Amino acid sequence: MIELTHGPDDSDAALHAHLKDEADTLAMGAKLAPALASGLVIYLEGDLGAGKTTLVRGLLRALGHAGSVKSPTYTLIEPYVVSRLNLYHFDFYRFTSAEEYLDAGLDEYFANHGVCLVEWPDKAAPYVAPPDVVIRLTVTGDGRDIAIRPETELGRQCTEQLAAPPPPR
Ligand code: ADP
Ligand code: MG
Numbered sequence: 001m002i003e004l005t006h007g008p009d010d011s012d013a014a015l016h017a018h019l020k021d022e023a024d025t026l027a028m029g030a031k032l033a034p035a036l037a038s039g040l041v042i043y044l045e046g047d048l049g050a051g052k053t054t055l056v057r058g059l060l061r062a063l064g065h066a067g068s069v070k071s072p073t074y075t076l077i078e079p080y081v082v083s084r085l086n087l088y089h090f091d092f093y094r095f096t097s098a099e100e101y102l103d104a105g106l107d108e109y110f111a112n113h114g115v116c117l118v119e120w121p122d123k124a125a126p127y128v129a130p131p132d133v134v135i136r137l138t139v140t141g142d143g144r145d146i147a148i149r150p151e152t153e154l155g156r157q158c159t160e161q162l163a164a165p166p167p168p169r
Contacts, residue, residue, distance in 0.1 A: 002031060016147050018145055019146055025146075026058030029055040029060075035158045036059075036158070038085070039114075039132075039154065040115045040154060041118065041131050041133075042115070042132065043121045043131040043134045044056070044137070046139075052135075055146075063080075063082035086112065088116045090118045090119065091118075091119040098123060098124050098126070106128075131151050133148060135148050135149075
């Protein structure tokens with residue numbers, strides 16, 4: 001089981017965990033699934049190969065998506081309709097200028113009530129919508145560290161659910 005903990009610094013609102021292997025990253029994605037809410041914008045930060053797409057794969061599988069989860073590196077966006085949500089997975093890695101975001105007409109997705117998961121958001125700054133939650137993945141030895149930080153009240157409601165103990169059964 002992955003345990004999310006607050007950092008040692010009280011001013012750090014982020015939750016942290018170590019993900020020792022790919023299965024942990026998929027499980028972390030699954031843990032995020034019930035905390036999603038309509039209109040959430042989640043930035044996924046971290047180097048190539050950090051596990052951003054893997055996390056989204058775990059999340060989508062937990063929501064009942066049975067098909068493959070492809071990286072949107074070439075398509076820019078992969079839309080999903082899963083359980084109660086419209087979910088849009090973006091990857092702006094290939095942008096050579098942020099104006100490509102405007103040209104691609106992607107704003108309407110962010111104006112929608114879906115959940116937006118964005119890899120390489122900095123490549124579409126300042127045009128892409130600001131985040132409610134920022135998730136940063138860092139390669140550490142064989143595994144990954146994850147930090148999940150709320151940026152808005154909606155984001156805080158999301159991360160609060162992640163930190164909460166599981167309901168009694
Ligand atoms: P990104 O989308 O950030 O570029 P991907 O998710 O496509 O990265 O790829 C990440 C790679 O790292 C995959 O080969 C995956 O199996 C591996 N991986 C994911 N999470 C972990 C982890 N916690 N520890 C070790 N390897 C991982
Ligand atoms: Mg990716």
